[in-house]
Amino acid sequence: MKVEVKTNHLPHVTPLVLVVSGNNPPNPSTYIYFGQLNDNPPIVGVGMKEKRFTYKLIREFEDFTINIVTEEILKEADRAGFLTGKKHDKSKIVNLKYENSSSIKSMRIAESPISYEVKYRGELKLFDHNLVYGEVMKIFVKEEYVKNGKIDIHAISPIVSSYHTTEYYSIGEKHGKWGISLKKEE
Numbered sequence: 001m002k003v004e005v006k007t008n009h010l011p012h013v014t015p016l017v018l019v020v021s022g023n024n025p026p027n028p029s030t031y032i033y034f035g036q037l038n039d040n041p042p043i044v045g046v047g048m049k050e051k052r053f054t055y056k057l058i059r060e061f062e063d064f065t066i067n068i069v070t071e072e073i074l075k076e077a078d079r080a081g082f083l084t085g086k087k088h089d090k091s092k093i094v095n096l097k098y099e100n101s102s103s104i105k106s107m108r109i110a111e112s113p114i115s116y117e118v119k120y121r122g123e124l125k126l127f128d129h130n131l132v133y134g135e136v137m138k139i140f141v142k143e144e145y146v147k148n149g150k151i152d153i154h155a156i157s158p159i160v161s162s163y164h165t166t167e168y169y170s171i172g173e174k175h176g177k178w179g180i181s182l183k184k185e186e
């Protein structure tokens with residue numbers, strides 16, 4: 001039997017990311033409303049309240065970076081989600097290092113194993129959030145996680161979360177690959 005639960009704060013699991021916009025100083029903030037929206041060109045989107053300082057910076061710089069959060073940087077990612085760049089220089093409070101991007105002005109987080117350099121391409125006003133979307137221009141990955149051009153996402157072990165429980169988790173076991181249903185039983 002299934003029971004009905006409230007529809008606010010969906011039990012929907014997505015990767016936790018640090019969005020950085022700007023460079024002087026860079027402003028890191030934490031986002032769980034994040035996803036890939038298009039293949040070619042690769043477009044990612046973030047559900048973001050307009051009052052976020054990140055939003056103001058994205059409109060000013062017209063770019064941002066997406067930095068995947070792992071266990072090593074989780075506490076600092078959490079901290080970045082409880083402070084606003086309107087009042088604080090988070091680059092000094094959040095204990096992370098920054099590096100220049102190669103295709104955009106906003107900086108990347110050095111400790112994050114995967115960083116996307118993203119150009120702002122538009123937004124969709126929803127209700128209490130805007131869907132801010134952009135084109136992934138470049139992706140940088142720590143070399144130890146790349147083999148023959150493929151990223152070992154399982155080894156990176158990104159943190160995932162859900163607004164429903166506000167708990168952080170790691171991803172679990174591998175259960176095969178897309179197309180397992182198409183393979184003949186051996």
Ligand SMILES: Cc1cc2nc3c(=O)[nH]c(=O)nc-3n(C[C@H](O)[C@H](O)[C@H](O)COP(=O)(O)O)c2cc1C
Pocket residue numbers: 027028029030031032033034047048049051052053054055078080081082083084085086129161
């Ligand atoms: C775990 C976590 C996830 C968050 N996810 C979102 C999100 O998806 N969208 C959003 O607008 N704010 C989200 N926030 C809130 C912002 O990170 C927070 O308001 C932050 O202080 C904004 O900083 P800024 O004003 O410097 O941009 C989240 C906070 C935490 C702790």
